[in-house]
Amino acid sequence: xxxxxxxxxxxxxxxxxxxxxxxxxxxxxxxxxxxxxxxxxxxxxxxxxxxxxxxxxxxxxxxxxxxxxxxxxxxxxxxxxxxxxxxxxxxxxxxxxxxxxxxxxxxxxxxxxxxxxxxxxxxxxxxxxxxxxxxxxxxxxxxxxxxxxxxxxxxxxxxxxxxxxxxxxxxxxxxxxxxxxxxxxxxxxxxxxxxxxxxxxxxxxxxxxxxxxxxxxxxxxxxxxxxxxxxxxxxxxxxxxxxxxxxxxxx
Amino acid sequence: xxxxxxxxxxxxxxxxxxxxxxxxxxxxxxxxxxxxxxxxxxxxxxxxxxxxxxxxxxxxxxxxxxxxxxxxxxxxxxxxxxxxxxxxxxxxxxxxxxxxxxxxxxxxxxxxxxxxxxxxxxxxxxxxxxxxxxxxxxxxxxxxxxxxxxxxxxxxxxxxxxxxxxxxxxxxxxxxxxxxxxxxxxxxxxxxxxxxxxxxxxxxxxxxxxxxxxxxxxxxxxxxxxxxxxxxxxxxxxxxxxxxxxxxxxx
DNA sequence: CGCTTAATTGACACGATTCAAAGATAGTGG
DNA sequence: CCACTATCTTTGAATCGTGTCAATTAAGCG
Numbered sequence: 001x002x003x004x005x006x007x008x009x010x011x012x013x014x015x016x017x018x019x020x021x022x023x024x025x026x027x028x029x030x031x032x033x034x035x036x037x038x039x040x041x042x043x044x045x046x047x048x049x050x051x052x053x054x055x056x057x058x059x060x061x062x063x064x065x066x067x068x069x070x071x072x073x074x075x076x077x078x079x080x081x082x083x084x085x086x087x088x089x090x091x092x093x094x095x096x097x098x099x100x101x102x103x104x105x106x107x108x109x110x111x112x113x114x115x116x117x118x119x120x121x122x123x124x125x126x127x128x129x130x131x132x133x134x135x136x137x138x139x140x141x142x143x144x145x146x147x148x149x150x151x152x153x154x155x156x157x158x159x160x161x162x163x164x165x166x167x168x169x170x171x172x173x174x175x176x177x178x179x180x181x182x183x184x185x186x187x188x189x190x191x192x193x194x195x196x197x198x199x200x201x202x203x204x205x206x207x208x209x210x211x212x213x214x215x216x217x218x219x220x221x222x223x224x225x226x227x228x229x230x231x232x233x234x235x236x237x238x239x240x241x242x243x244x245x246x247x248x249x250x251x
Numbered sequence: 252x253x254x255x256x257x258x259x260x261x262x263x264x265x266x267x268x269x270x271x272x273x274x275x276x277x278x279x280x281x282x283x284x285x286x287x288x289x290x291x292x293x294x295x296x297x298x299x300x301x302x303x304x305x306x307x308x309x310x311x312x313x314x315x316x317x318x319x320x321x322x323x324x325x326x327x328x329x330x331x332x333x334x335x336x337x338x339x340x341x342x343x344x345x346x347x348x349x350x351x352x353x354x355x356x357x358x359x360x361x362x363x364x365x366x367x368x369x370x371x372x373x374x375x376x377x378x379x380x381x382x383x384x385x386x387x388x389x390x391x392x393x394x395x396x397x398x399x400x401x402x403x404x405x406x407x408x409x410x411x412x413x414x415x416x417x418x419x420x421x422x423x424x425x426x427x428x429x430x431x432x433x434x435x436x437x438x439x440x441x442x443x444x445x446x447x448x449x450x451x452x453x454x455x456x457x458x459x460x461x462x463x464x465x466x467x468x469x470x471x472x473x474x475x476x477x478x479x480x481x482x483x484x485x486x487x488x489x490x491x492x493x494x495x496x497x498x499x500x501x502x
Numbered sequence: 503c504g505c506t507t508a509a510t511t512g513a514c515a516c517g518a519t520t521c522a523a524a525g526a527t528a529g530t531g532g
Numbered sequence: 533c534c535a536c537t538a539t540c541t542t543t544g545a546a547t548c549g550t551g552t553c554a555a556t557t558a559a560g561c562g
Contacts, residue, residue: 070398072493078401080394091387098391132383136342139386140349142393143331147321149400150329150453154518194541202401204519209542226527226541242323405550445509455551460510477509477559 009034014110019086020060021134024126032124036116042066042103048089049101057111058090064107067196068099079200080145081138084168088134092118104196149202152242157201158211159240162221162229165190186231194226215240260285265361270337271311272385275377283375287367293317293354299340300352308362309341315358318447319350330451331396332389335419339385343369355443400453403493408452409462410492413472413480416441437482445477466491 011017011030022033039062042048048066049055061083068081080099083089089101089109112120121127148160165188190197198208212229215221220237222230231237262268262281273284290313293299299317300306312334319332331350334340340352340360363371372378399411416439441448449459463480466472471488473481482488 068394070394072398072402074493076402076493078398080397093384094387099394128379128383132379132386133344135383135386135390136345139390139393142390142397143319143321143350146331146393146397146400147323147329149397151323151327205541206520206543207518210518213542242325242327456509457511457552458550461550464510 011037014062016060016062016086016110020110021088021127021130022060024130025124026126029124029126032120033112036112036120037110040109040111042107042109044103044105046103046107047100048103048107048109049097051097051100053097054095055090055097055114057113058092058117059088059109059111061085061087061089062108062110065104065192066107067102067104067200069102069199070099077199078149078202079196080142082164082168082200088131090114092121092128092131104192154201154203154207154211155214155240156242157203158197158208158215159220159237160243161197161201162188162215162231163237163241163243166231166234186234188229188231190227190229262288265313267311267313267337267361271361272339272378272381273311275381276375277377280375280377283371284363287363287371289362291360291362293358293360295354295356297354297358298351299354299358299360300348302348302351304348305346306341306348306365308364309343309368310339310360310362312336312338312340313359313361316355316443317358318353318355318451320353320450321350328450329400329453330447331393333415333419333451339382341365343372343379343382355447405452405454405458405462406465406491407493408454409448409459409466410471410488411494412448412452413439413466413482414488414492414494417482417485437485439480439482441478441480 011022011034012027014020017023022030025033040059042064051070063085066083066089067079068083069077069079071077083101090097121131148157152160166186169188192200194205194208194212197203198205201208212221212223215237216223220231220233220240222232224230262273262285263278265271268274273281276284291310293315302321314336317334317340318330319334320328320330322328334352341348372382399408403411417437420439443451445456445459445463448454449456452459454462463472463474466488467474471482471484471491473483475481
């Protein structure tokens with residue numbers, strides 16, 4: 001088991017400083033957040049929170065990957081959100097959690113107790129504004145995913161997934177979020193197993209595997225071991241994804 | 252073509268008064284909203300707005316049903332949101348619309364120009380707070396729908412859809428939203444064609460039709476004409492929907 | 503009443519799942 | 533350093549559910 005990364009207590013040096021819920025905060029607001037925050041670390045596979053849990057704390061992902069998922073009685077599971085660094089866990093004004101939250105890789109969270117945080121939000125418009133913006137982004141992402149789940153073929157789903165990871169780990173904004181997320185332009189170190197991919201895409205492991213193989217045989221991607229995928233033909237992959245736009249990848 | 256309902260200009264008598272974005276407003280805040288609002292009506296099938304359009308106004312659905320949808324290049328379409336009375340169209344801080352908005356039945360909107368509305372929101376915390384709450388509800392609904400689209404069978408999808416309409420038209424809050432939405436406890440007047448149902452459920456028209464027939468033959472529902480469905484066995488339908496809870500229908 | 507559109511039903515095809523087995527990979531201890 | 537084990541991934545074959553295409557029936561409306 002690897003050791004938890006030692007994060008600087010200083011918010012101004014935080015890797016997710018410019019994307020997280022605190023991104024709009026002024027130095028004095030940051031100072032107040034700093035005084036009530038604390039870090040927690042979770043190992044791969046560990047449950048961070050479960051559906052129905054009282055939400056006692058609210059947090060941002062600082063490093064690692066986690067999932068939001070819903071499970072049916074018979075075990076069928078759908079991942080309904082991917083939590084990457086800077087993403088937010090918790091809801092203002094909600095008592096209980098609606099989804100299971102699970103660590104996929106080692107995850108470090110920057111946490112706040114609900115009470116103090118909500119007090120702070122009420123006094124700090126920047127946080128509330130940023131929160132609304134982030135929730136709207138999540139809503140758009142969720143709806144794009146509905147199109148994928150409802151209408152795309154397995155091949156399109158896998159291509160779309162690779163492009164999503166590409167877009168989200170490249171971070172065109174310029175802020176690199178820790179070395180483990182740094183990918184070359186076209187080299188993706190998947191933070192996920194095939195099982196997580198399948199659960200996210202509404203497919204089975206076998207189908208994901210077959211589609212990855214097919215994309216490789218068609219020369220669109222290469223694989224290095226099981227966790228690294230190199231995109232050989234970005235435009236081609238975008239065509240295969242079935243999206244009618246580039247998702248902001250091209251400029 | 253039926254005539255547009257004549258709405259009272261007085262917000263305090265508005266049918267969606269207690270659910271819409273303005274629900275938390277004080278009388279004086281309501282007065283300010285009242286001074287800048289105006290109504291628009293759309294006929295069934297009419298496009299209210301298209302993806303990419305500049306969002307010049309922001310509105311609430313007062314009556315009728317509209318859809319949010321995404322279309323792929325080859326025409327495959329997924330409805331990503333159902334807009335029923337009190338639902339909100341538009342996004343604070345976004346320039347363009349992400350989805351197509353289409354009237355399904357005759358739709359009346361309570362509209363505000365973007366500029367004045369955003370100014371008002373900045374000065375009226377109640378509106379911003381309510382907006383965040385509504386967006387969070389939409390996000391939860393979108394994620395529940397992701398589970399449906401990704402993992403449920405056609406039968407489960409149709410059962411879930413009927414229960415959704417049941418829940419949303421019953422309005423347990425007690426505020427009835429115009430006679431056209433009033434349903435008996437177990438009598439649903441679908442505001443949608445089979446095509447809209449299919450597009451929402453990620454199915455084809457034929458499959459929806461077959462599943463409705465199957466549910467009827469199994470004694471769970473009855474049909475009257477094509478737009479009315481009577482639920483004969485609510486508990487049974489909930490079992491068929493695959494949800495592990497009652498969605499708040501039972502108390 | 504006839505016309506147009508929507509819904510239903512049937513036969514068949516195809517894509518994804520299921521079940522089963524083999525292969526690759528990473529981690530562990532000898 | 534290599535064998536051993538557990539886990540993850542890949543591959544194959546058969547099945548099943550939903551989509552597709554085509555024809556029929558029903559409903560709504562002028």
